[in-house]
Amino acid sequence: MxxxxxxxxxxxxxxxxxxxxxxxxxxxxxxxxxxxxxxxxxxxxxxxxxxxxxxxxxRGSAGAADGWRGVWVFAQQEGGRPLPVALELLSRGRQLADALGEPLCAVAAGGGEGLTRPLLEQGADLVYLCPALSGDHRAEPAWPELLARLTAEHRPAVLLFGATPFGRSLAPRLAARLGTGLTADCTELDIDPDSRCLLQTRPAFGGNLMATIVCPDHRPQMATVRPGVLPVSPPCPRPGARVVRVEPPALPAPLTRVLGEWTADPSAAGLAGAEVIVTVGRGIGVRKNLALARRLAGLLGARLGCSRPLVEAGWLPYDHQVGQTGVSVAPKLLLAFGVSGAVQHLAGIAGAEHIIAVNTDPEAPIFSVAHEAVVGDCVEILREMIGILEEKTK
Ligand SMILES: Cc1cc2nc3c(=O)[nH]c(=O)nc-3n(C[C@H](O)[C@H](O)[C@H](O)COP(=O)(O)OP(=O)(O)OC[C@H]3O[C@@H](n4cnc5c(N)ncnc54)[C@H](O)[C@@H]3O)c2cc1C
Incomplete structure (x- = not known):
């Protein structure tokens, strides 16, 4: 330590x-x-x-891998329910734990049965629950304390976090504290059957290649994974699974002061977990055409996403950005209007089940991942689709 x-x-x-x-x-x-x-x-x-x-x-090494067992997931919650990314991590965590023949544990706080039941259903053998702490940013200073203490006591081999703003803030602080490594923004996790090390895969060099990173000499092996990247498996409750209540740590003096709470733009809220998404890129031409995309999204019950240049131009806030440096999405249906399909954008839509793309350029890279390609003016097509749907809903 x-x-x-x-x-x-x-x-x-x-x-x-x-x-x-x-x-x-x-x-x-x-x-x-x-x-x-x-x-x-x-x-x-x-x-x-x-x-x-x-x-x-x-910077003490946590030592050799010997004696470090189990896969742990930090289960962030909101309103007493686990965030979808916690269930995504548990789903992959179950596979990792099975590959190692070791237990899967979740660490959660602040909730009751509404929090622990989904974690147990998702395959956790054990949930460490700290009821006296809140499981969100309000308890930020206490979390490294709690996790450092539990890690020292139970020595997990793997510790996974969702790459939410909270997880991104917590995981590096804990890694520094434990003297171990951290791989941020992984898109894939696996176990090397020979070394039993965690294989942590993430985009590198601006998304142009995928790097697989291992942490052979230090424990725990720590990684963050972006919401929406890993699929949620069907429920698989474990026989004998249980909840262990843990005491909160003494709160250190806060290093930050909350000045106010920011509320996300409602048309982007839930983008990561949305089933239908309309995305727009520079091909929509002018800012006022965003109203067409919003209207179509409203008619389809979809969320609105965009490519990075639209955020950079100040047309939409950052929480709408889809891609490597934005949100990763995994909708059942994605409609992309005037998006070229740069590699950094495609990194965020790899989980989409069905993609319909509209672009004037038949060679646009988005068509290489689209299930249906429409070569044409996206503004015209937006107007046409809105007209048809409005007619239907009259
Ligand atoms: C480190 C790094 C990280 C990045 N992260 C992200 C990220 O997270 N998300 C992201 O999106 N980008 C990201 N980018 C930027 C990315 O490389 C691209 O520049 C960006 O995705 C391009 O956005 P675009 O498709 O809207 O614009 P463009 O590439 O300019 O494409 C516009 C498209 O619209 C088409 N078009 C033009 N007019 C019409 C019309 N009337 N109708 C239909 N189609 C039309 C064109 O044929 C073209 O294909 C990142 C870049 C870097 C270097």
Whole structure:
């Protein structure tokens, strides 16, 4: 396990580390610095500030793989229900755990049966539930504490997070704390049958190739996976599965202050889990044509997504962006209007079951993944589809 090491014989008690520490984790006692490990985030600012080199961060290896067992999933919740990505991770986690012959566990907080039942149904052998914590960003400072403590006690081999804003913030802090690696934004996870290592596959070099990353020397092996990338398996409750209640950690002083809550644009809400999606690209020409795409989405009961240039132009907020650096989607039906199908965009629609693409260019790369290709002006086709659907709903 990692930690901050203070050489008390060297420390001259100048107090510079105390001013440098953003977490308030250091105090002076009897003329030498002392660290509160519960507050320390291992940011190492104190190391740089010390004029006599008395402080070091020990990036301790969690050790060899021996004795580390099981696949764990951080089950983020909202409103007392697991987020879809938690169920996606458990579905793949079950396969990984079976390949290893080891248990699958979920770690959750703040909910009751509405939270634990779906996790158990999705194949968890064990759910560690911390009822006194909230399972979302409000409990952010407490989560690394809780997970570090549970990891030290139970030594899981694999620890998976959804690449939600919360998961993306939590996972690296925990990885730094545990002195292990983290592969972000994986699109595929598997087990190497020879080494029993987690194979963590993710796009690299701007999405132009897929890299498979292993973490052979450190445990746990940590990865984040974007929502909507992995399929949810049919329920597979395990005999003897149970919930273990755990105590919350002492809350460290918060490093952030919530100034307000941002509400997502409702036409993009649930984009990752939507069954029908209308996406628009630069081919729609001018901003006012967005109204046509919104209208069509409304008539179809669909969510509205877009390519990155539309976000960059300020036409739509970021939560509409589909692709490698936006949302990954897996709808039953995707209608793409004026989207070229750049590799970074395609990375986000790989899970779509049926794609209908409209583009004036018969060579557009989107057609290589589309099930139906319509060569034509997307604005005209949008208008026509709206006309037909409005007529039908009269
Ligand atoms: C690191 C990195 C990450 C990125 N991440 C993302 C990402 O997450 N999501 C994303 O989308 N992009 C991403 N991009 C950008 C990506 O490379 C493309 O630039 C972008 O997807 C192109 O968007 P587009 O298809 O709307 O525009 P264009 O490539 O300009 O394509 C417009 C298309 O519209 C067609 N067209 C023009 N007029 C009409 C018409 N009247 N009717 C029908 N079709 C018409 C054209 O033939 C063309 O195919 C990323 C790039 C990088 C380098």
């Amino acid at each position: 990692s930690g901050l090491i203070i050489d008390r014989a060297r420390c001259v008690g100048c107090g510079r580390c105390i001013s440098a520490c953003p977490a308030g984790a250091l105090v002076l006692e009897e003329g030498t610095a002392l660290v509160d490990r519960g507050l320390c985030t291992l940011c190492a600012r104190c190391v740089d500030s010390c004029p006599v080199g008395a402080i070091a961060v020990e």
